[in-house]
Amino acid sequence: SDLPRVGAWGDELVDLDNDGDLDLPVVFGVVLDYPELANTPSPDKTDALWLNDGGTFTEVASEWGWNDQHSSHGLAVLDIDMDGWLDLVRHPLRGPVQVMRARCGEGHWLQIDLRQDAPNIYAIGAVIDVTAGEQGWRRWVHAGGTSYNGATGPRVHVGLGDVEEVDLSVRWPDGALDKLTDVPVDRLVTVRRGQ
Numbered sequence: 001s002d003l004p005r006v007g008a009w010g011d012e013l014v015d016l017d018n019d020g021d022l023d024l025p026v027v028f029g030v031v032l033d034y035p036e037l038a039n040t041p042s043p044d045k046t047d048a049l050w051l052n053d054g055g056t057f058t059e060v061a062s063e064w065g066w067n068d069q070h071s072s073h074g075l076a077v078l079d080i081d082m083d084g085w086l087d088l089v090r091h092p093l094r095g096p097v098q099v100m101r102a103r104c105g106e107g108h109w110l111q112i113d114l115r116q117d118a119p120n121i122y123a124i125g126a127v128i129d130v131t132a133g134e135q136g137w138r139r140w141v142h143a144g145g146t147s148y149n150g151a152t153g154p155r156v157h158v159g160l161g162d163v164e165e166v167d168l169s170v171r172w173p174d175g176a177l178d179k180l181t182d183v184p185v186d187r188l189v190t191v192r193r194g195q
Contacts, residue, residue, distance in 0.1 A: 006028055006029065006030055006045045007028065007029070008026050008027070008028055009027055009028065009029050009072060009073040009074065009075070009147065009148045010026070010027045010072070010073070010074055010075030010076075010091075010147030010148060010150050011024060011025065011026040011027075011075065011147070012024070012025060012075060012077045012147070012152070014077045014086055014157065015086070015109075015157065015158065015159030016049075016051070016077075016085075016086055016088075016102060016104055016159075017051060017104045017105040017107060017159065018084070018085065018104070018105050018106075018107030018108065018109045018159030018160065018161070019053070019105060019107050019159055019161050020107070020135070020137065020158075020159050020160060020161045020163075021052035021053065021054060021055075021159075022052055023049070023050060023051045023052050024048075024049070024050040024052070024057065025047075025048070025049045025050075025066065025075060025077065025088055026047060026048045026049070026050075026075070027047045027068075027072035027073070027074065027075045027090055027091075027147070028045045028046070028047055028048070028071070028072065029070075029071030029072050029073050029093055030071045030093070045069075046061060046062075046067040046068060046069050047061060047066055047067060047068045047072060047090065048061050048066075048067075049061040049064055049066045049067075064100070064104075065100065066088065066100060068090065068092075068098070070092055070093075070094075070095070071092065071093040071094070072090045072091060072092050072093065073091055073092070073093045073148050074089075074090070074091025074147050074148055074150035075088070075089070075090060075091070075147040075150045076088075076089040076091075076147065076150035076151060076152050077089070077152055078152050078153065078155070079111065079155075079157065080099065080101065081101065082188065083103070084109040084111070084186055085101075085102040085103050085104060085109075086102055086157055087099060087100060087101045087102050088100040088102065089150065091147075091150050107159050107160060107161045107162070108159075108160040108161065108162065108163055108164060108185040108186055109157065109158065109159050109160055109185065109186060110130065110157075110158050110160060110166060110183070110185050110186070110187065110189060111155055111156065111157050111158075111187070111188040111189070112128055112139075112155070112156040112158070112168070112188075112189050112190075112191060113154070113155050113156075113188065113189070113190045113191070114126055114128075114141055114154070114156075114170060114172075114190075114191050114193075115190060115191070115192045115193065116172065116192070116193035117193070120173060122141065122143065122153075122154040123141050123154070123170075123172055123173060123193070124141055124142060124143050124154060124173065125140075125141065125142075125173035126140070126141040126170055126171060126172050126173055127139075127140055127141075127170075127171040128140075128141065128156055128158075128168065128169070128170055128171075129168070129169040129171075130158050130160075130166050130167070130168055131166060131167045131169070132160070132163040132165065132166045132167070135163060137158050137160075139156045139157075139158060141154050141156060142154065155188075160185055163185065164184075164185055165182055165183065165184060165185065166183050166185060167179065167180065167181045167182070167183065168180040168181075168183055168189070168191065170191055170193075172193060176193070178191065178193060178194065178195065180195075
């Protein structure tokens with residue numbers, strides 16, 4: 001066929017509206033066999049954004065202004081301005097990087113940085129459990145990302161909905177365990193091993 005092949009070049013499971021459920025932004029683009037089509041809009045495949053509402057996903061890219069029709073080959077998700085809301089960064093195949101700053105809801109949040117001795121100072125591979133009563137969230141510390149031309153750092157973001165205080169459990173990469181209780185939310189917390 002003479003039609004260009006389109007594929008997903010980046011996606012992340014992240015909580016964009018801080019309600020405690022993981023949402024899914026995705027960027028699409030033509031495969032590199034067709035670089036001349038990079039700036040040609042493709043009405044058949046726009047970038048996508050699915051919001052999770054307790055296990056039901058709703059596509060909201062058009063409502064959020066994320067439904068770009070040009071080829072993107074990179075996605076990064078991070079809190080650029082440290083306001084507690086994850087921002088989306090898209091890397092078009094042709095053209096400048098695009099940033100969508102977010103402020104999407106009323107939910108509480110917590111961001112967590114882990115630190116330990118070298119060589120793995122950011123504790124890549126650690127598991128963080130955040131709990132509040134019967135509610136709980138698990139996150140893994142990783143570096144890089146799931147995008148061809150985009151990556152995020154090892155900071156962990158957890159949307160908490162209406163929760164105002166949490167307990168943290170950190171399982172370090174070698175299996176050691178640290179626990180923190182009564183941690184206030186809406187802030188960045190740095191957990192140093194053995195603190």
